[in-house]
Amino acid sequence: MKAKNIFRGLTATFASVLSICYFLSVLAFERTGDINSFLKIEVPTIDGTEENTYFKSDYATVDDFKKAQQEHIEEVQRQGSILLKNDNNALPLLSSERKVTIFGRTGAHLNYRGGSGGVRNDAASIDLKTALTNQGFQINEAVYNKLASYSESVDNGNIAEPDVSIYDGLSFDGYKDAAIVVLGRYGGEANDMDVVDKDGVRELSLHKEEQDMLNLVKNSGFEKIIVLVNSGYAMELSWLDEYDVDACLFIGFPGQYGMNGVVDLLVGNADPSGHTVDTFATNSLSSPAMQNFGDFVFENLSSQPQYKKEYLVYAEGIYTGYKYYETRYQDQVLGINNATGNYGVFASENSSWDYSDEMGYTFGYGLSYADFTQTLKSLTWDKETHEVTAVVNVKNEGDEVYQGKSQSVVQLYVQLPYTEGEVEKSAIQLIGYGKTIPLSPQEDYDVTITVSDYLFATYDNTAVNGSDTSKKGCYIFDEGDYYFSVGNDAHDALNNILSVTHPEATLFDADRNIVEGDPDLVSTQNLAEYDNVTYSKSETGEVVSNQFDDRDINYFYDEDVVTYLTRSDWSTFPKSYTNLTAADEIASVMTQSADSYKKASDAPSVDTTKYDQEKVYDLVEFREKDFNDPEWETLLNQLSIGDLSQMIGEHLGNSSISNVNYPENVSNDGPDGLNATNSYVLNAQFMAAATFNLDLITERGEIMGEQALWASSYGMAYAPGGNLHRTPYGGRNFEYYSEDSIVSYYCGWYQTKAMTEKGLLAAIKHFTGNDQETNRHGVATFMNEQTYRQNNLKAFEGAFTKGETLATMTAFNRIGVKPTSSDYETMTQVLRNEWGFKGINITDSSKDATTYMFTGECIMAGTTIFNNDVARSTDARNLIVKNNDGAIFNKLRESAKYFLYAYSRCNILNGYAKGVEAPNFTPWWKTAIYAVDGTLIGLTVISLGMFVYTAYFSKRKNKEEQQ
Template identity: 45%
Template sequence: MKDKKTLWRGLSSVFALLAATSLVCTDLLFLYKGNVDLVLGTTPEVSTAEGDTNYFPSSYGELSAENLKKLKADEKAFNVQVSEEGSVLVKNNGALPLRENERSVTLFGRSTADPLYRGASGGSGFSTKSGITLYDAFKNAGFSINDTLFNAYKTSSTKRTTAEWTGASIGEEAPSFYTDELKASYAEKYNDVAVVMFTRVSGEGNDMNVVDADGVPELSLHESEAALLKMIKESGKFKKTIVLINSGNAMDLGFAEQEEYGVDACLWIGLPGNHGFEGVVNVLTGKSDVTGRFVDTYATDSLSSPAMQNVGHNYYTNMTSKYQKEYVVYAEDIYVGYKYYETRYYDQVMGLHNAASSAGVFASDTTWNYAEEMAYPFGYGLSYSAFTQEVESIEWNRSTHKVTANVKVTNLGGENYDGESKSVVELYVNVPYIEGGVEKSAIQLIGFGKTDSLKKGESQTVTVETDDYLFASYDRTATNGADPAKKGCYIFDKGDYTFAIGADAHDALNNVLAEQGASGMFDIFGNPVSGNENNAVTITLDAYDNTTYAVSPHTGEVVCNQFDDADINYFGEGTVQYLTRKDWKTFPTTAVLTATEEMKRALDANTYQKPADAPEASSFTSSAKNNLMLVDMREVPYEDEETWNRFLDQFTIRELVVNTADQLGSDAVTSVGKKKAASTDGPDGIAGTYKIGEADTGTCFGCEVLLTSTWNLELSALRGKYMAEDAQYLGVTWVWGPGADLHRTPYGGRNFEYYSEDGNMAYLFAKPQLGAMMKGGLITGLKHFALNDQETDRHGISTFITEQALRENNLRAFEGGLAEGNTLGVMSAFNRIGCVPTMQSYSLLTQVLRNEWGFQGVCITDASQDGADYMRTLEGATAGSDVWCMDQTRTETLFNAAKRDANGDIVRALRRANKNFMYALSRSNLINGLTSETAITQTVSWWQPAVIVLDCVLGAAAIAFTALAVVDVLKKKKED
């Protein structure tokens, strides 16, 4: 009897643990059911369709295994081309292209055996089935490779790590790794060329480390790398040393020019995805020219920008709460990347504004000197072929607001290269700076073009047409010309506007200076140059203009100050001194902030109040039978309120709520003929496995910054097209990408999946890509809107910035895609604008996004499940957040507000959210194959009932054994 008592008690305790664990795991599985479906392959089937119902047909014909092969072949060719056109030749002393008798090589650097194909974020991974490694790319091109050293790297225990909690390490081998035996492996052979590869990895939640495991800035040349280069040089065995930079972040590349390291050529290759290494080897062998240009500034010291003075962990002196205590101040104002270095250079040449002071000195001796601070400027890149570029005309039409430049480009051929090549035409402007007035960059990219493939001796006139909107300045103190009662608008100051082309931003600025009659210019190496005034044109604006862009060029909405409280000085005059061009001694220091009471209330973000004029919940219809299916809405304009309201009237309140809870997709809604849909992550490729044809992961494309470095808008559109094609085979309707935050600093953890440091570059480059994605029926999720430029403390971090910098830099990067890219999806960010979480910023998500830019699609939060402490539900829903990413925890709050509390304001917000979402879905590949008569059924993945049964069995066992134990105790008591 006694034995039984302990047996029941013991079994009860065991099964209680099993049941409890099973229950929590079930909850997790359902919370992340989209991920589970992705892993188990139980995501929605692909939408196959024929004839009239194939609204978004694949350009390869019906979805079949054979056509998938054709698609994959084209995607491979595309990836190779992106690497050829996007890689940037940093230095070449004639070593490249390799000669035909130089095919016996040793690969140095541990990452040659462990290359980085993509950054550490969501999306598709490198395919071991169809991807090409660096090693294979060399082998396929007929190279003999030193396998002794390669295998030593391959079997080494050294690892590259990113996570903060393990200490980020570049994972390079120490000098002691290179034993005499390894050194002997290249003494007699494999020594035509030493190919050295250095790699840096960053990712989601992981910025590059200002101090890494080696105790140095992660983007600097590390001792192990420097020692490796010296070892190669001192061996005297190699004819050539070629360095490959395998990184999406701008490393300190000044070493390439320093003789002690013996670098003959240096090629930045970014993160090349599945097939890019084939393109890299094509470039090395001269099978293709290299025509990429940097879209970031490569300073001598990656810590030297004004933005770098305020990054990483910064906490209010009087706050301790998670998601509230963190902040960052954009004290650099508009001077991000080249806008800082080149503007200060302009003032250095002109002897203005203390440019040559000691403030902000990092690589210079005692006073700031551009040539010493700069390694390679924005727009820089070499090619094997030499080109001339001559301005034929540059016109600024003040009526059409277009700037048109015609540039004649001629291929002069190369010393060791006689193949075809392309040249990038970069168009910049210098706008008049008025002392103490609105901040102005001395040079600003406003447009670009790329030639076709030109043979030696061939010429082509490239026409670059762009909008003058891209160089209007936002002045928050200006009187709005369209509504004088309002403050702030874009303005043009009167004065000289000098347009110039150049090989890069610095070269263009020297042409501007030449045009303006300046002297004392020098190139990036400090060599005196005179500039070329023939490649610059000055056009004078006679009068101040505060009317043209007092209204939005996209919608006509008055554009005025919306983000006063994003400026930290709003909460206390003079709290922070932003960098101003009128005195470079204002170079920023790290801002130390104390939260005021007003800020604390804003940080709590619990601000929802039902408006007095909120409609009655009963004024909205639900559960109506109007026989309007999702597919019927595919051509109903957004503005047709009557039809959309009739469509929305069909939903129950529960459906309105559930539709806003993303689970890496959304369930079917049978009443409106909406199928189950899948959404997923991935700027650089769509996560998932093909549902037709050979099982393989979605194509991993070269990283976004590599794509942008092509300066080729046709490739941007092609990337969008291929992602949309891939989505059809993956059964995906909505992808959360591309990314359009800025490379505010070189240390941004996700720079690889954002376009550039320059807002205009992102503006121009995103448009064709997003347009092509939507044309192919793939909803985008341009992210992370906005100011998510650092990953450290990204949850809840207060981001303080002036409205000028916000609009001209950060919002500009999103504007092209969202206002002009015909796209229908955007993702907000984890951070705050000022103290207001982006997902509950009405100014951002409604006033700017919809009213100013005319965006009509769906706005999803970033994964909000863990952020309920500051990403508030009702506040977000009413500010403009439509869907909650991977978050089903908001449904009860929303349902209770809408149903139990009969809050008409929330019902209205839910209807708006559903309209935006359904509007996007009705223009996506989800409707392929649907007609008004198609019957939709709810589907449940097999694992869902399975885990519920398991819970019930374990729970029943735990209860039964507990009951037996209790009965035994009671019996014993009775006996006693």
């Protein structure tokens, strides 16, 4: 082979490899965070002294911490598992009942966690068989092994339950003390439950394979049939009697060690005390919200690309979950407002809506082995302090089988005065809750619940604002009687109230049993005058008035296109609003293809503000500086334009900034345990909420804070989740707290507060309106302002105003037509002005949303940084430098202040003191890329040179020599 050909070939080879490597290098640098996470790259930290370790672990060793995590997971499982049925004291199992057979694919392939980010450790998780055998059970190995070897795995819309023939030829003899049937439902990120799944049925319904299996169990002579529901979603469970199920325990997703807790409950080492945080309807499609869940596309935008054509209409208004079923129940009992009409009938007979047919297990439901009595000792509503305080005595009346300690949940509800045609109000709403300490039989305990009356103020968008009468809308209290009640669940509390308000009414429960409410559990409080003043301003002094008129889809049309559900007439039960035509104004925003941000004509030039000034301060000196301290300006002046731009583009962490000695750090998922060294998978978040124990929620926050402390410079967690379970089909319900905004309010408050106090920035997500995964990118989510404020915003509000969290992750969807991250009214007016938020407002992974989430618009609306999207740094730099735009530069400075303020309160400053330099950090793989690319450039140049020489010069030289 000729030399020239060899070098030509080598040139082509090296140049080609270099060309490919160029793109791979770009990709790698863009996805720095993902690669660091995948390779478990640890960011360097500085060993602190006693003095400059600002956030200390409570544990002496990592083993101590791991043990604490395990104990927490087990305890949450014991207190969060919900006993839905327990006939004839089937549970706890007697000590003689230890030979059991496990049924159901899930029994051998548990869902420990949902499909989302965070720590994964299935291999190390305690499975059901191990947990049972550790407690002395003997398992039918033949059946278990058959199930374990079944290879089909769960997938979108596929529950993967095998045909009942899998049990053919297997004997259950000798293992008939109990059949433990495990049913599973699994979903996750970008994976809603399917309304029609791969079996052609509702994914949350009982499938044919499961029915066949239950029939087999029913007819096989087991002493007891126990059903465990291993689901992140409220399954349809009204069939339990049909298959002679003795007991049913909802165990959610148990995390790494939760199955130990489950077995503790099965054997009576503990008493379950979890209560439902969602409604378990007979038919999972029966809620008004379900009518407008899923995939909806504007007819006239159907040819548009993704993110520019999808919408959702929250036609249910405020009536999410139990607020619908229970309010309609009241009207059914009272025979008013078409409550029994053929509207929204899914499980009722004779086309007449009936609560007992439609309801499986209502919100707040949960049994215990022990019986409790609750006595309302006192309830006061202090109109001056605006607090309601209830004292409830709880007595453990014991149980004939179970003699251990038990805990009871006290739930406090209210019914507000309602006038037909006026602002919507649920007939019953939770406002507070508490839990007893573990009580021995016959022991009693006083639970005191104190709640702010803000939590039951009603947002009325037609009210005159009491602080600024030129404005419309504010939270109000109508004059009249307010009925406060404790109850075992929402239905029980409502029946108690009805026993006072309508003693003649015939009340019943979800099983159609006639019941009598207990008027002694009700306190009636009168408000003499309408109040539109108290909550017309927020605690920051900001007037709270209508901001979201244009998030109601009817705003855009001359005639209403959507009828919202009203309790004054149940015939307004929502229809599915398919194929709506986008009004011009909607279409214009939805199809916008470029950033609308332009430098204003009066925008100052960049050099009117100081930057890149001499270093005076290190960030660590601002650890305790007030947000309004003027010295922050000096610190900000030290930042260069490059620093400001760099901050914008997060990469699952943030790069160091030497000008203020800000160290390199890591951010990551997620709500069920941080993706970090030494982390265990926690119980799914909604199971923690189901404990109704805010001490455990605090402990969860502390555990997550510790997970960060035992990792390396882990400063921000994209957690917890704060969205609502608007429907049972939301794919990420497991990592959000509840269908109820007040449960979310409390849990978000306690958990973020605990995380923040541990020095971990708790980016509660996905703020806000991201209540389904289908079309989550760019879906236009329309709702009226009352719904937005009382449901979606309220669910997050506690984390900001009470938990004082220093971070939030925004959602992919739009609020109305405005992308959430560029929605000024949400990001700035509500979040910062009304709620006083001083932290970081980070987008969700914005690289995947560049076609509608535009950099300039987001920054100006109040977005602080962009998640996993370093390209936004280039955008920001261009916006500043190319147009010499001082307006966006100043906005970035404002963002930088929030950014630095949050991190000044973060564990990443452990070890830092004045003068301690933040180390430069380049992960090894980046060095390797530089080396490979450099080598390829060298080889390409050399081979090209040799090719040119051999092809052209050496031949010419030979010719010249020959001449």
